[in-house]
Amino acid sequence: MHDDHERIGFEEDAAVVVRDGRVEAVTSAAEAAGRAARERIDARGQVAMPGLVNCHTHAPMVALRGVAEDLPTEEWFNDVVWPIESNLTGKDVELGARLACAEMIRAGVTCFADHYFAMDAVAAVVDACGMRAHLGEAFFSSQGPQGREKSLEFALRHRGGAGGRITTTLAPHAPYTVDDADLAATAALALEHGLPVHIHASENRDQADTSLARHGRTPIDVLAATGLLDTDLLIAHGTGILDRDLPVLERATGRIAVASAPRGYLKFAWPDTTPVRALYDIGVPVGLATDGAASNNSLDVWESMALTALVQKSTQGDPRWLTSRQALHHATVQSARAVGLGEELGRIAPGRRADIILVDLTGPHTQPVHDLAATLVHSARSADVRTTIVDGRILMRDRELLTLDVPAVVRELGERLPALLDRSHGRRIQQYDA
């Protein structure tokens, strides 16, 4: 439980009462013992916290985990990932999404913002496995107007799906792959239909520099000029956000958030990370993310939380910045806001959705507990999540997945990998030259 000011609060001997998918009360264990209940979970020695939110990923890319290692961004896209993605089928996406959801549920992730292709398959997996998701069908301008139309059609058809667990976005890929006219049309559609937008922008400093050199505008300027800053906009990465972009973001009339996936920035050797402190100063929430597993190698948001704390201290040269409580605030309140669910998620409090994880702190690596926030951020690991609950439904109990069959998915996906990985055709879905 926490408020808006990084004052994360903890209660001892608490009991969480859940009814109809929402938290009904947070009370004492003693008081709860007297209530009738259909099911009780004894979580002594564990901490209940809001489920983690993966604010930017491409879940099905787990199929490509480890295929494009130790490469600069451009080669990663042009030589490996975009050629492989030209083979992608709906079945590959479905299997990848099933594997990804299994990984995320086991890591305590209850909601993910996905930005990919063949998203009907992802929506079906989300419906079946019980997770919450914020889904957008990605498009490039190279697809013609059909790309944008398909993204809109997807967003309207799936909005409120899976019993309300699915929210949707429009999902233009990035300012370097979607032209200004398409971005402006997307902004207009977003406002017309009350839809948010999820986009990659200023992913790294090269993109900002290239945009400035070619067009005299940063990618954030492009978002402003095309009206996207008037929408509820989730910007992925933003490590290339420059000082001059900050007042532009601050003046935005839409609700802007940034998703940060720091592991990949280190791995690609990008010169910057997301400017979390500058965004904090202008009131832009920063949610935690993993990006896809083809770059990040995992969908471990818990690791993103720890890395955010460590990398922020290091890049700011300030050990007092990004305390464990701040990291938990990013992981909960700010991540919930980033996916447009700031009133529904992010806290364990009456009326909020019952998206809850139980984290075991009895292991030797999390003892003794002198500072619970530090224990959670810097000592605990995603594997310490014992139980994952979404909308009051238990998706993992004592580390056993209840809604997904991993060996079956791995087997079926394995049979499809040779066709998926084939690059002999020389095609790619897009060219990276940002």
Add this chain to the structure above:
Amino acid sequence: MHDDHERIGFEEDAAVVVRDGRVEAVTSAAEAAGRAARERIDARGQVAMPGLVNCHTHAPMVALRGVAEDLPTEEWFNDVVWPIESNLTGKDVELGARLACAEMIRAGVTCFADHYFAMDAVAAVVDACGMRAHLGEAFFSSQGPQGREKSLEFALRHRGGAGGRITTTLAPHAPYTVDDADLAATAALALEHGLPVHIHASENRDQADTSLARHGRTPIDVLAATGLLDTDLLIAHGTGILDRDLPVLERATGRIAVASAPRGYLKFAWPDTTPVRALYDIGVPVGLATDGAASNNSLDVWESMALTALVQKSTQGDPRWLTSRQALHHATVQSARAVGLGEELGRIAPGRRADIILVDLTGPHTQPVHDLAATLVHSARSADVRTTIVDGRILMRDRELLTLDVPAVVRELGERLPALLDRSHGRRIQQYDA
């Protein structure tokens, strides 16, 4: 299995035959099936690799995990850690070491280089729990000659202890807490008795700058001038090693190694990390470490391996540098060398000690496997270690610890914490002003 040139090799369907604490053969599963064996471990779906080595830690400091968060180095030492350590008893050290060994065995660490006080207690824990360790009794010059004498007496008495699982070092704290005469005497004792030395040096750039400003010499110059570079020397951290130090290290006649614990450097917001590439270029091995849990929050060497890869790519601005195979080379061959056991550990090969871990790759977060080295370094986590074996003895089987009782240790340690944490006395064991 691997050679000296970062060409880490993997064998499929392999079987490791262990006899009398050593690897007798690496053969095929089919061939091994025909052999008589006292015990067989079926590890299908798992990878056998050399146990991890924690090349620099202060194991008993797990008792202080989380007590000194988000502080600059100087305040961390002077306001919290060194005042608390003035309360330290042998019993605290014993309990901390038991908890630390439990944590390390569960994380796949089979050997650790410890540098602390009341080390008889640590040696007794190592003997009882079955780990391998490289132990040194730390001393400051403020203790007078007794500090150095005690360090020597410890090293001679415990050398070859625990059935050969204990090796020992002399352990002067650092050039900023041990004077030149004491360092020179230590070097002489090391050569006289055939003992290695384990010391903190050039931990960060401030220390190098301060040493230069006060004495006109870097801490590495001090090691050279006092003869320590003529001994087998394990240098902890070395993030302040300057370019001018490299030829000095290259000319050393002793076997020099550096232990790197990158998590703490990020957390303290030090401006540099260990210069792994420069050390590679002059042939100095870099072993992986965690430092103590009071700064690092965990003894998770697996995380150090992943962070070393990520931080090296980032600080070098080169995504091709420090590949997963290089990271595994640091974790195995180079770490074994760093603790003076380059001929005994670091590979699964006939004649080597049977310090082996079994890592489960069937989890959704480690599937599919396109690149086994990348899967191990960037997707797997310490919690994927199922089985930990030292000298052929199983210390953890299917994540169950067989030689340590964690709840008992936590309970007993918890009772002692109020006395241990008391800082009302205003004492500290040392003053940090490096």
